[in-house]
Amino acid sequence: MRLVGVGVGPGDPEMLTLAALREIRDADTVYVPVLAPDEQGRAEAIVRSHLGGDERVRRLVFALADPVDGPQERRRRHWDDAAETVAERLRDQGGTVVFATLGDPAVYSTFSYLAAAVAELLPEVEIATVPGITAMQATASQAGIALTEGSEQLTVMPVLRDVTALRAALQARGTVVAYKGGRRLGELRDAIGESGALGRSVYAEHLGTPDARVLPLAEVSDVDDAPYLSTVVVLPPRGGRGEQW
């Protein structure tokens, strides 16, 4: 029996790898994370665009957007419930179970927690992952920018609690990517502005969906309305071609 974390990319069904599509097509069950049992999530939309109304697709409720600075009982209970569901399914029917995760299962994904909990309940399970395109890569493609050139450093962080780490990263050289900063977008933009990098910053939301927006951060007028899953890319100052070598 196998549990495979499959990265389905940021939103566009074509941003899936051939390996990811093969795992999804061959799986006995494909779990998709949702916020509520009656709501289709973005991962499910991607999976369904390839599998249609297939009954192998099932929802797993996660508190994906719960605040991270409060008590963590709800998050933990969801992980435990999800792990029990998946372990039971594997115990009863064996085969291959896929967990479809936005982006890449190795980059800020719930998959590693789920896999650890399933392995505890079912030590004989084989665990594997298939990488997926991340939001920063899709943002770069949409915006027509290179994330890193030459010897530039890339720093990626979620901006959940405050902008302290972001301020520090902006002081260092290189490209800075801020994930999940939607709820603090005003604060985040202020910090970037103070560092002098606002003109080199790109904002992205709802990537690969009909609501997608990719634009200069300076042009975002509705900062109080940004979704949790937003991406901000701050480029370093760049000279001519190859000068950064």
Added chain:
Amino acid sequence: MRLVGVGVGPGDPEMLTLAALREIRDADTVYVPVLAPDEQGRAEAIVRSHLGGDERVRRLVFALADPVDGPQERRRRHWDDAAETVAERLRDQGGTVVFATLGDPAVYSTFSYLAAAVAELLPEVEIATVPGITAMQATASQAGIALTEGSEQLTVMPVLRDVTALRAALQARGTVVAYKGGRRLGELRDAIGESGALGRSVYAEHLGTPDARVLPLAEVSDVDDAPYLSTVVVLPPRGGRGEQW
């Protein structure tokens, strides 16, 4: 006329996205970077596994592995020659030209230099990119590790000249990825050892090819023999599930 930088992933032909495969299949010409006119590169091997002996595939010579701390004439001449070849091809026949690049065209890729030079010669060219799976993502998948969990920071850098920036990154919290450090692998491993992180470090080379090796950095015995394109992932210390939130 269109020039599309297509990320073909680290080596495994299945690590291509559906969008990347579509662009490659539909292109009028697919350029692949090579070190010498008579040598097949890894990008070409990936492309050929999908297109076979197709005559639309053509080689472009780049000084990809030239030292970066000497004079840059050879690198620059290769960029200029390649740009002229591509611009001439587009000027003569129009259509869509793909440049296949290992990994992702936005992450330490030659594509942005090529695109800038082509746009200078041919301002009307439309430029686009398709993201690809990067070596760190494939390394994480092969090694069964998460690159980042919770609020962990990710720092990525090429280790070309020395390990100064690497030492600084190892002092900060979070995951550190060192690319292109093959020629300095001994030095790199010493720096990681001194920071106390050797037991949390993974080494990868020739990803997705029959020669692929992914193993703990501490177990690499032939440090003087590592290829230029190697990947080292240094994980941060991790507590229990979700503790890093």
